[in-house]
Amino acid sequence: MKEMSYTEALGKPTPPKRLFLLEDDLSLTGGLAFAIRKQGYELAIARTTLEADALWAEGKYDLVILDVSLPDGSGFDFCRKIRQSSKVPIMFLTAADEETDMIMGLDIGGDDYITKPFKLAVLLSRIHALLRRSENFGSPDTELYSNGISLHLLNGEVYKAGEHLDLTASEYKLLRLFMENPDRILSPEQILGRLWDCDENYIDSNSLTVYIRRLRTKIEDNPGRPRRIVTVRGMGYKWNTAAENTPDVY
Numbered sequence: 718m719k720e721m722s723y724t725e726a727l728g729k730p731t732p733p734k735r736l737f738l739l740e741d742d743l744s745l746t747g748g749l750a751f752a753i754r755k756q757g758y759e760l761a762i763a764r765t766t767l768e769a770d771a772l773w774a775e776g777k778y779d780l781v782i783l784d785v786s787l788p789d790g791s792g793f794d795f796c797r798k799i800r801q802s803s804k805v806p807i808m809f810l811t812a813a814d815e816e817t818d819m820i821m822g823l824d825i826g827g828d829d830y831i832t833k834p835f836k837l838a839v840l841l842s843r844i845h846a847l848l849r850r851s852e853n854f855g856s857p858d859t860e861l862y863s864n865g866i867s868l869h870l871l872n873g874e875v876y877k878a879g880e881h882l883d884l885t886a887s888e889y890k891l892l893r894l895f896m897e898n899p900d901r902i903l904s905p906e907q908i909l910g911r912l913w914d915c916d917e918n919y920i921d922s923n924s925l926t927v928y929i930r931r932l933r934t935k936i937e938d939n940p941g942r943p944r945r946i947v948t949v950r951g952m953g954y955k956w957n958t959a960a961e962n963t964p965d966v967y
Contacts, residue, residue, distance in 0.1 A: 766790035785811040800826035800879030826879030895956035904953040
């Protein structure tokens with residue numbers, strides 16, 4: 718009887734999930750590639766960060782697996798680069814087993830960290846789990862993502878390019894309101910009607926100006942020239958989804 722792959726067992730539709738592996742150990746990649754493809758996944762392999770840059774630019778992937786020590790760089794640096802524009806699940810698979818390495822890998826945006834040597838069955842199980850989690854967590858009901866900002870609705874956390882942002886409850890509500898209404902001009906009255914502070918006190922127009930200024934200092938690359946939350950003169954404010962391609966707005 719033919720062995721059924723994981724994707725077949727779940728009735729996964731085609732095309733299959735696409736995985737990205739950055740690993741320079743040839744003795745490892747051969748067996749790993751065979752096992753992953755046997756599960757019904759497609760796999761692209763890079764052995765240097767230079768190759769990884771080219772592969773990443775050419776395709777779209779559902780999960781990324783990174784070694785840390787590479788001939789021409791670090792998997793940590795490549796993770797940071799990915800997190801500037803993507804929320805794809807990232808797994809580290811590395812011999813770097815120091816606690817500080819694990820903490821760094823997770824802090825910069827990694828979703829899982831597995832040290833070598835490892836059991837293949839465990840690795841495949843955690844790949845399956847990450848893919849399932851990303852499908853559920855990436856739905857509009859659990860996460861908002863735009864302009865490098867990721868807002869997690871389930872736990873109330875916000876990340877910018879993979880780095881956690883420390884927002885107050887009111888700042889979080891304000892950001893969520895903007896991200897739930899992309900490219901829509903919101904008047905001060907509309908915003909005020911939706912916002913309450915932590916003590917359930919109404920926020921007035923003067924306070925709103927302060928909240929927006931504070932929020933900009935945390936989410937904008939240059940708060941003095943905001944690109945994400947822009948002011949539309951005489952009308953209100955707008956979450957600008959084309960932030961990277963727009964001129965500076967005062």
